[in-house]
Amino acid sequence: MSHAQRLRQRIEDEIVSGELALGSRLDENQLAVRFGVSRTPIREALLQLAATGLVQTKPRRGAIVSAPEPYLLLAMFEAMAEIEAACGRLAARRLVPEDAEALQAALAGCRTAVAQEDPESYYAENYVFHTVVYRASRNAFLAEQALSLHRRLAPYRRLQLRVRQRLPQSLAEHEAIVAAIVAGDDAGAAEALRSHVLVQGDRFTDLVAGLRAPSAA
Amino acid sequence: MSHAQRLRQRIEDEIVSGELALGSRLDENQLAVRFGVSRTPIREALLQLAATGLVQTKPRRGAIVSAPEPYLLLAMFEAMAEIEAACGRLAARRLVPEDAEALQAALAGCRTAVAQEDPESYYAENYVFHTVVYRASRNAFLAEQALSLHRRLAPYRRLQLRVRQRLPQSLAEHEAIVAAIVAGDDAGAAEALRSHVLVQGDRFTDLVAGLRAPSAA
DNA sequence: GTTGCGATGCTTGTATGCAAGAAAGACGGT
DNA sequence: ACCGTCTTTCTTGCATACAAGCATCGCAAC
Numbered sequence: 001m002s003h004a005q006r007l008r009q010r011i012e013d014e015i016v017s018g019e020l021a022l023g024s025r026l027d028e029n030q031l032a033v034r035f036g037v038s039r040t041p042i043r044e045a046l047l048q049l050a051a052t053g054l055v056q057t058k059p060r061r062g063a064i065v066s067a068p069e070p071y072l073l074l075a076m077f078e079a080m081a082e083i084e085a086a087c088g089r090l091a092a093r094r095l096v097p098e099d100a101e102a103l104q105a106a107l108a109g110c111r112t113a114v115a116q117e118d119p120e121s122y123y124a125e126n127y128v129f130h131t132v133v134y135r136a137s138r139n140a141f142l143a144e145q146a147l148s149l150h151r152r153l154a155p156y157r158r159l160q161l162r163v164r165q166r167l168p169q170s171l172a173e174h175e176a177i178v179a180a181i182v183a184g185d186d187a188g189a190a191e192a193l194r195s196h197v198l199v200q201g202d203r204f205t206d207l208v209a210g211l212r213a214p215s216a217a
Numbered sequence: 218m219s220h221a222q223r224l225r226q227r228i229e230d231e232i233v234s235g236e237l238a239l240g241s242r243l244d245e246n247q248l249a250v251r252f253g254v255s256r257t258p259i260r261e262a263l264l265q266l267a268a269t270g271l272v273q274t275k276p277r278r279g280a281i282v283s284a285p286e287p288y289l290l291l292a293m294f295e296a297m298a299e300i301e302a303a304c305g306r307l308a309a310r311r312l313v314p315e316d317a318e319a320l321q322a323a324l325a326g327c328r329t330a331v332a333q334e335d336p337e338s339y340y341a342e343n344y345v346f347h348t349v350v351y352r353a354s355r356n357a358f359l360a361e362q363a364l365s366l367h368r369r370l371a372p373y374r375r376l377q378l379r380v381r382q383r384l385p386q387s388l389a390e391h392e393a394i395v396a397a398i399v400a401g402d403d404a405g406a407a408e409a410l411r412s413h414v415l416v417q418g419d420r421f422t423d424l425v426a427g428l429r430a431p432s433a434a
Numbered sequence: 435g436t437t438g439c440g441a442t443g444c445t446t447g448t449a450t451g452c453a454a455g456a457a458a459g460a461c462g463g464t
Numbered sequence: 465a466c467c468g469t470c471t472t473t474c475t476t477g478c479a480t481a482c483a484a485g486c487a488t489c490g491c492a493a494c
Contacts, residue, residue: 038449
């Protein structure tokens with residue numbers, strides 16, 4: 001694989017994991033020195049990330065880590081809800097034993113994390129769970145889109161870990177989602193996933209409102 | 218705007234419009250000479266298109282216009298159906314007079330094209346119609362995703378123009394879609410759009426099967 | 435005649451150099 | 465003292481140069 005591709009993954013990971021703060025500037029020279037390459041592969045990596053929306057470039061003003069306006073973020077959560085709902089709908093119709101087992105396994109992982117009251121662990125298991133749902137849709141393209149959007153929203157999801165009592169509720173929703181999919185209830189699975197994701201958007205709204213209160217006061 | 222951005226749009230347009238055939242090779246040197254720039258902005262444009270999926274790059278072997286496997290194409294049509302259904306669902310819930318008028322206007326354009334039995338014109342009007350539906354979802358992100366996918370599938374949709382009697386049927390479906398949205402019937406609008414788009418995937422399957430028959434025989 | 439190996443040429447991938455545009459600071463005017 | 469303008473400097477964007485890898489073609493051996 002080329003340097004540019006490696007850099008793309010690396011920078012993307014740092015954005016998704018939160019190492020690179022939202023809105024922070026991505027200086028080509030700094031990155032070039034840091035990774036020990038010239039500006040060319042750095043530029044190519046940043047341009048690809050810009051094409052996927054993870055970074056924003058302003059002409060002659062370089063690249064920053066995307067920090068969408070709140071209204072656009074809510075739109076992204078809503079879109080995520082619709083796409084996940086679609087995955088669930090298709091999964092309920094097409095569930096094969098292999099995927100059913102994977103769903104149960106992912107669910108078990110979530111249960112363990114909740115039992116241990118370990119948000120970080122639940123965060124990881126939650127990722128696995130949703131990934132399994134995407135795959136269960138048996139639509140490679142939709143799964144890819146869902147995963148891409150999931151990753152893009154990861155920095156914001158991470159903020160929600162601290163919201164109290166979210167873990168048990170999230171787990172309960174996961175249980176309901178799996179139940180609907182296994183039962184072949186496509187409409188139910190879609191609705192369960194839609195509301196599961198949408199509530200995250202709502203929580204996010206609460207969070208933003210909470211964070212803004214001090215500065216507004 | 219920079220050269221790279223202009224080139225990106227230009228090449229994208231040529232792919233979407235069919236000027237650049239699916240699967241054809243995109244030689245950096247040729248493109249550089251053709252557009253009168255160096256290879257650098259060409260590379261940057263191609264990499265961005267690769268990030269959005271319109272072209273594929275193989276390491277050390279350059280870029281070609283994406284020509285997905287049939288199974289992936291069907292997945293893309295299915296994903297398109299789900300995303301458009303989501304747009305319709307939201308549009309039905311949120312319809313504002315402005316969007317209602319835009320829908321009626323787009324519908325009128327489609328009617329005119331069908332009355333004139335002009336497939337090329339209908340193709341253009343159909344594009345407008347779907348774009349209006351996306352916007353009516355009042356979700357900028359979802360609309361953007363829908364439009365992007367619509368453009369990406371455009372080369373295949375174009376192939377379907379010749380399928381007999383598709384125009385009147387497509388128009389009838391458009392009428393039903395608008396009726397559902399205007400009535401605030403979100404589930405109905407979603408289902409109408411889903412099947413409207415899915416049938417294109419089915420038609421595409423027929424087409425592929427038809428094209429393959431000679432070589433298989 | 436066919437097949438395997440090697441050389442050559444062409445293409446991509448990266449580095450470096452250079453010019454143009456934007457941001458920031460200094461200087462002068464009010 | 466403050467504001468506007470000019471200049472300087474830093475960054476991006478493009479061009480060119482260079483290196484590395486793959487493909488193709490030719491040649492030789494079987």
